[in-house]
Amino acid sequence: MTAEPVVTAAPGQEETDGLVVWLQTTDHKRIGILTLGAAFVLFLFDGMLGLTMRAQLARPGQHILSAQQYNQVFTIHGTGMIGLAITPFALGLGVYLIPLQVGAPRIAAPRVTLLGYWCYVLGAVTLVWAFLTPGGAAAGWWGYTPLSSSIYSPGPGMSLWVAGVFLAASGMILQGATVLWTILRMRAPGVTMLRIPVFAWTMVVTCLMTLASFPSLLTAMGVITAARIDPGLLASNAWNLAYENLFWFYGHPVVYVMFFPFVGCVAEVLAVFSGRRFFNYTGTAFSLLAFAALSMAVWGHHLFISGQQVNDYFSLTSILLTIPAGMEYFGLLGTIAGGRLRYPTAMLFALAFIPQFLIGGLTGIMLGTPSVDYAVNNSYFVVAHFHYTLFAGSVFGFFAGVYFWWPKATGFLLDERAGRLHFVLMVIGANVTYLPMFGLGIKGMPRWVVTYPAGAGFSALSLISSIGAGVIGLAMMAFLYNIYISARQKKPATADPWGGHSLEWLTSSPPPRFNYDAQFPIPRIRSFTPALDLRERQRERQRVTPSQRAGRPVTDTVTTDTRAYRDEG
Amino acid sequence: MPFRHVYSGIFLLESVIAGVVFGLVLAAMAAVMLVSWRKRRRGAPAARREHLRLLEAAFGLALAVMAAFLVVVSFSANGQDFPRQDPKPTMRVQVTAFQWCWRFRYVGQPVTVTGSCADGDYPVLVLPAGRPVEIDLTSVDVVHAFWVPYLDYKMDAFPGHVDRFIVTLPRDGRWIGRCAQLCGLYHYEMDFYLQVVPQAQFGRWLHARAGTAAVSGR
């Protein structure tokens, strides 16, 4: 990599490949793939940690992991899944798709986006290092003070955890900023705010929440750092409570950052494979804004049991979430209603998302009632709740998006039969693992325990749950197998293998360097489904007889957004 | 204060509502897929409607009504759990959490119960039935949480701060208590027992423990 001005090839020519070239990219598509790839590796790593936890808990009194090891494992499983896997899945999808979906030739501030990727990767390295340090970070993904101070978590592991969390979150803030700016300021002509795809609307609110809440996490890390330099700070309990509020001010919106893009994937997939436009588009867009705003005001429901806040307000806001959430479901169900459904793998994952996420959402409303929360908070009931929303919900939505956009990004199709196997194993695995955990919570099993007494009544459900975890492991292997055989078969994908609705289906698979060019131009935009509109117009024109066609001006083809561009050194 | 009673009522209500909603959504999906299958067989096209404004408005209204109902239920339950006028407690126990066990000090009496929580040495919190008892919760190191699953109640124990709640134990019995906030290495073993006895028996127990304390000079 030199500092010489590089005059690259003429527009449309592909960059050369190779690892060194990839790591120097400013192409949002490659940055997106790098982000998603790193996140997937970390997802598998954290998943294996989860499997280890379930192996340890399958029977009472086991010693697969020591107490110290177990505490470190669940700390990195939580921090890793949230900060290093699912959040980067969310923002990585945005980095890849948004410029394509709004008709921009590049993302806003490509180098800031790349900086975001590097901060995230270096943060991930630091966090794995924290995990591998003996006696390392073991204060859970919450990192509550005083447990995370230097008195109760001595040694470098906890400090490395703080550094890693800060770096990874900073990276996500930067990517959130550039994705948002792209949607707000770089849409192609004709793409108004109410003509961006539903997925893009979910990215708008995701990025807004990221920018508004992630800085609070950075501040919280500052509090821990101060407490590790001077633990005497925590003599005043006000600091502990301040940490809890700062942490959860981030900690609740982040779960919506880990939800909205994937419900966006589900929305796109449901529309395309029902053969109809997404239902109640405008209502959904405004619902998303209300949903995201409310999600910034509910964090106190994590502090119901602190005894140091007015619980009524947070109960009110938490329960009010039902309204925009219900409107979202109205849009999803309205989209498939009356449709002609096709069932490729992407659609299977999208359909399964609907009831599975609902289980998580409904139990969330229950937890939003303090009287219920007092009983079941910090028990396995909560573990079940958030794994239903995050795994049986968001990860299913993520796979719907993966199967849907894979051909666009890579140029070849994923195998459908292996995809179905992956899907079936995921459904069985997710439900067998997490449904029993509701029962465990009601029976009184606490979180964060390396083992449990044999006579406590937790053994049967724990064993069932652990078997389910094994099935999830098989599901992941099926997915990896799918990638392997699909890469070998290399069944080529056309520009639009599914009959897609949004703009990205009008360019090649994979797209050219600057997304749209002379061969794949942006058509006239009249709605949020430009590809569908174009297909319908073409079909309409084919029905018109030649004599009728003569004299009628062709008004909609081959127009293009000319963003001339120049590479600078 | 009547946490258990309030909880079971609300949990049942909300579970039923959740079950009904879940069932309705599943039924809707099944209906949609059936209709779609029939459309394929007939060769009929997909529907084209993008909006049904009246239905959207009605649905939004229904959601708002449901949410309002749940908010009222939640506020009322919280009001029952923490009434404006708490019953005056007849005794106080100071519960101190520490890494990694519990200490129960009966305020006004020279009686303290503690243990190591290792190898089954779990301390027992003995309380009388039928009388309001105030629990003063605190910690000497990190944040813990006092949880008795039978009571359907838990509360955090912060260092440098006292959280109070009042509870009336309805009947005699012996139940497990657990720590419900990650507090370090032996969080998983930080159990205790809640033992509720008739008032007279409690008086005798307290007197005997106080006597022992006086004799041993503590």
Place this chain on the structure above:
Amino acid sequence: MTAPVSAGPRPGQDETQPRRPAEPDRPRATLRPWTVVALWAAMLGLLVVLDAGFSNNTVVLEVSGSSAGFVFLLAGAVWLDRRLRPDRGYLRQPTRVGSVVLFAVAVTLAWLGFTFGAWLMMVAAVPFIAAVGLEAAARRREKAARRDALGG
């Protein structure tokens, strides 16, 4: 939303550029991007006010209030950007990334300084200065090249 201005081929451009449409299809009233952000900020603000009615926890109100305020500023930035930055008709595509990577490394080392000691923070100054230097040098070179292209 910006409308690109087409004014002939750009430096280094292929002559045969497809022409842009005469009139993009635009509905009568459009939802502006700054309106979306401002609307969201207003929702946040409303919720902060509602919270203030329930509790008087100043720390909490400060955190949520400043978050809402930040989003208002963001709305202002979007509005201002649209007014102040006319579309040049072309977008630059940057290619040099060395300074980016070096900056990320510098930030990481600085944070690791909290774990391993302040000396590491001083070590972080090295990649930081290198990043700044690389960037400044490249910009100077580019400005000179542009001057040459226009004047020479």
